[in-house]
Amino acid sequence: xxxxxxxxxxxxxxxxxxxxxxxxxxxxxxxxxxxxxxxxxxxxxxxxxxxxxxxxxxxxxxxxxxxxxxxxxxxxxxxxxxxxxxxxxxxxxxxxxxxxxxxxxxxxxxxxxxxxxxxxxxxxxxxxxxxxxxxxxxxxxxxxxxxxxxxxxxxxxxxxxxxxxxxxxxxxxxxxxxxxxxxxxxxxxxxxxxxxxxxxxxxxxxxxxxxxxxxxxxxxxxxxxxxxxxxxxx
Amino acid sequence: xxxxxxxxxxxxxxxxxxxxxxxxxxxxxxxxxxxxxxxxxxxxxxxxxxxxxxxxxxxxxxxxxxxxxxxxxxxxxxxxxxxxxxxxxxxxxxxxxxxxxxxxxxxxxxxxxxxxxxxxxxxxxxxxxxxxxxxxxxxxxxxxxxxxxxxxxxxxxxxxxxxxxxxxxxxxxxxxxxxxxxxxxxxxxxxxxxxxxxxxxxxxxxxxxxxxxxxxxxxxxxxxxxxxxxxxxx
Numbered sequence: 287x288x289x290x291x292x293x294x295x296x297x298x299x300x301x302x303x304x305x306x307x308x309x310x311x312x313x314x315x316x317x318x319x320x321x322x323x324x325x326x327x328x329x330x331x332x333x334x335x336x337x338x339x340x341x342x343x344x345x346x347x348x349x350x351x352x353x354x355x356x357x358x359x360x361x362x363x364x365x366x367x368x369x370x371x372x373x374x375x376x377x378x379x380x381x382x383x384x385x386x387x388x389x390x391x392x393x394x395x396x397x398x399x400x401x402x403x404x405x406x407x408x409x410x411x412x413x414x415x416x417x418x419x420x421x422x423x424x425x426x427x428x429x430x431x432x433x434x435x436x437x438x439x440x441x442x443x444x445x446x447x448x449x450x451x452x453x454x455x456x457x458x459x460x461x462x463x464x465x466x467x468x469x470x471x472x473x474x475x476x477x478x479x480x481x482x483x484x485x486x487x488x489x490x491x492x493x494x495x496x497x498x499x500x501x502x503x504x505x506x507x508x509x510x511x512x513x514x515x516x517x518x519x520x
Numbered sequence: 521x522x523x524x525x526x527x528x529x530x531x532x533x534x535x536x537x538x539x540x541x542x543x544x545x546x547x548x549x550x551x552x553x554x555x556x557x558x559x560x561x562x563x564x565x566x567x568x569x570x571x572x573x574x575x576x577x578x579x580x581x582x583x584x585x586x587x588x589x590x591x592x593x594x595x596x597x598x599x600x601x602x603x604x605x606x607x608x609x610x611x612x613x614x615x616x617x618x619x620x621x622x623x624x625x626x627x628x629x630x631x632x633x634x635x636x637x638x639x640x641x642x643x644x645x646x647x648x649x650x651x652x653x654x655x656x657x658x659x660x661x662x663x664x665x666x667x668x669x670x671x672x673x674x675x676x677x678x679x680x681x682x683x684x685x686x687x688x689x690x691x692x693x694x695x696x697x698x699x700x701x702x703x704x705x706x707x708x709x710x711x712x713x714x715x716x717x718x719x720x721x722x723x724x725x726x727x728x729x730x731x732x733x734x735x736x737x738x739x740x741x742x743x744x745x746x747x748x749x750x751x752x753x754x
Contacts, residue, residue, distance in 0.1 A: 289555060290609050293568045295529035298612065321523060334527045337610070341601040365599040365614050367575040375524050376571070378532065380599050438672070 299372075299379040300344045301332035301422065303363070303429040304353070306388030307446035310455075311411050312462035313388055314426065316418070317352065318406040323374045324419040330426075331407075332379070345382040353407070359385045359445040363429050371421045379421075383429040385445040412462070430463075437463050441480055441511060444503050452490050452498035453477065482508045533606075533613040534578045535566035535656065537597070537663040538587070540622030541680035544689070545645050546696035547622055548660065550652070551586065552640040557608045558653040564660075565641075566613070579616040587641070593619045593679040597663050605655045613655075617663040619679040646696070664697075671697050675714055675745060678737050686724050686732035687711065716742045 304315035316328045333348040335341065341362065350356050363381040371377070388409060410416070412430070417423065436442045443459050457473045477483060484504045489497035538549035550562045567582040569575065575596065584590050597615040605611070622643060644650070646664070651657065670676045677693050691707045711717060718738045723731035 290531060290611070293531050294571050296532050296569065297524060297527050298530050298532075335530065335601075337528050338603065340603060341599060341612070362598055364596055365575060367569075367614075369572065369574060377524070378575070380601075435669075 297375060297377040298335040298341075299332055299377050300335060300341060300348055301330040301379050301381045301425060302345060302349055302360075303330055303381060303383040303426055304349075304391075305383065305385050305412075305429070305433070305446065306391065306409055307443075307459055307462065308388035308409065310458040310462070312446075312459075313409040314412055314415050315353070315391065315407060315409055316415065318408075319419065320405050323372070327419045328416045329419045330381075330422045335380075341380045341382075345380075349384060352405075353391055355384075355386065355391060363425065363432055366421050366425065368421065379425075381425045381429070383432065385433075385443065387446060387448055389448065433463050434465075441477075441482055441508065444508070450486060450488070450490075450500040450502055452493070452500060454493060454498055456501075480511065482511055531609060531611040532569040532575075533566055533611050534569060534575060534582055535564040535613050535615045535659060536579060536583055536594075537564055537615060537617040537660055538583075538625075539617065539619050539646075539663070539667070539680065540625065540643055541677075541693050541696065542622035542643065544692040544696070546680075546693070547643040548646055548649050549587070549625065549641060549643055550649065552642075553653065554639050557606070561653045562650045563653045564615075564656045569614075575614045575616075579614075583618060586639075587625055589618075589620065589625060597659065597666055600655050600659065602655065613659075615659045615663070617666065619667075619677065621680060621682055623682065667697050668699075675711075675716055675742065678742070684720060684722070684724075684734040684736055686727070686734060687717075688727060688732055690735075714745065716745055 306313040306315060315331065317331050319325055319327050319329045331348060331352045333344070333351070335344045336347075339347065342360075345360055345362075346356065349358070349360065360382050361384075363383050365378055365380045367378045369376065371379070391409075412426075415426070418426070433442070437460060443463060446459055447455060453474050454470075456477060457468060457470070460473070461467055482504050483501045486500045486502055488500045490500050491497040540547045540549060549565065551565050553559055553561050553563045565582060565586045567578070567585070569578045570581075573581065576594075579594055579596075580590070583592070583594065594616050595618075597617050599612055599614045601612045603610065605613070625643075646660075649660070652660070667676070671694060677697060680693055681689060687708050688704075690711060691702060691704070694707070695701055716738050717735045720734045720736060722734045724734050725731040
């Protein structure tokens with residue numbers, strides 16, 4: 287159509303903020319860039335949009351190629367578009383965030399990328415991550431903010447825990463996401479009040495002699511709640 | 521840089537979901553498209569990204585050009601990228617949503633667009649809007665969902681009200697956003713508990729003989745709260 291022809295076109299990248307939770311702390315999966323610009327610097331995992339893909343599909347492909355991970359929680363965050371964000375050209379980047387159980391990704395697993403593409407990938411504690419290239423630090427900050435907002439509206443973040451977990455583990459996760467401490471009794475009461483946790487007959491005795499009961503998600507009730515959200519006014 | 525050269529480029533559009541609130545109902549500002557494809561159909565207000573702009577800047581420009589509005593609440597929602605979303609070419613669209621007091625925009629105000637570009641713009645009640653072009657209906661649905669989520673985390677939506685408003689008006693707004701009804705006493709109690717409303721000495725007598733006190737926002741406390749958010753766990 288005539289009037290599109292006069293318009294400019296742009297490169298589109300996808301960058302993935304991959305959060306993991308491990309031993310009570312929130313972690314970030316980073317990759318050491320082995321190409322220019324900024325070769326040798328730490329970066330989010332990313333790649334370019336291909337003509338036969340939507341952004342969602344591209345994000346899934348990139349994650350699979352770089353980590354071997356699939357079927358994980360992936361959500362579009364924002365598209366970053368400052369004119370000089372990438373020194374090598376005008377590239378817009380759609381950022382996605384992913385939540386995984388850190389146990390599920392072994393560092394330096396090169397995934398399914400076809401070409402010979404060796405790289406260094408590492409988990410960093412969120413507060414000890416190195417400075418990232420371009421506007422990736424901003425992306426991480428925005429993703430943390432979104433995660434915090436979402437955790438206030440719906441029970442999110444279970445993707446970061448193993449299948450069986452204790453309430454203290456869950457509390458640590460929420461404290462890591464919200465960067466604050468919650469009262470133990472209130473937290474337990476609130477979480478149980480949502481009726482999405484199922485208590486198991488097993489205990490985790492790593493934390494104390496008495497042990498803490500293990501819980502799992504009632505998937506049906508959880509899906510229902512994720513669909514509906516829950517409002518502070520209700 | 522060599523490795524970018526092999527990548528594809530894409531057209532980038534910006535589409536604005538403009539919510540207004542008027543006489544107790546949530547409205548949507550739509551434009552009748554006067555160019556192909558889909559000439560004559562109703563559409564969100566939009567345009568193409570220009571090389572010297574970020575997406576935020578482009579969204580502001582488009583809104584100013586098409587409506588004359590500026591300094592309004594505008595937030596990036598999502599970027600839509602399905603391959604065949606636009607029949608005339610591969611165009612990705614970054615959707616933004618805007619919240620305004622419907623009184624502030626007179627229908628068919630052609631804004632500041634330079635060329636001779638007459639069009640029809642109209643407010644529609646959200647539940648009575650016509651079918652929109654492309655994936656614009658999805659954009660509106662997603663924007664409503666985001667608005668609902670946000671209204672659960674932070675006191676949002678005051679941009680939709682006049683400077684002075686009554687608690688019943690505020691309740692109607694929240695009910696329209698959440699598509700549900702709230703208990704009158706609970707709503708008032710909850711809203712006042714946030715300490716962001718300032719009661720004025722004036723009453724609005726349109727609703728009843730006794731009248732309802734007018735309120736205004738305590739801008740300082742509001743900004744503070746928007747920055748911090750408020751969590752269901754607190």
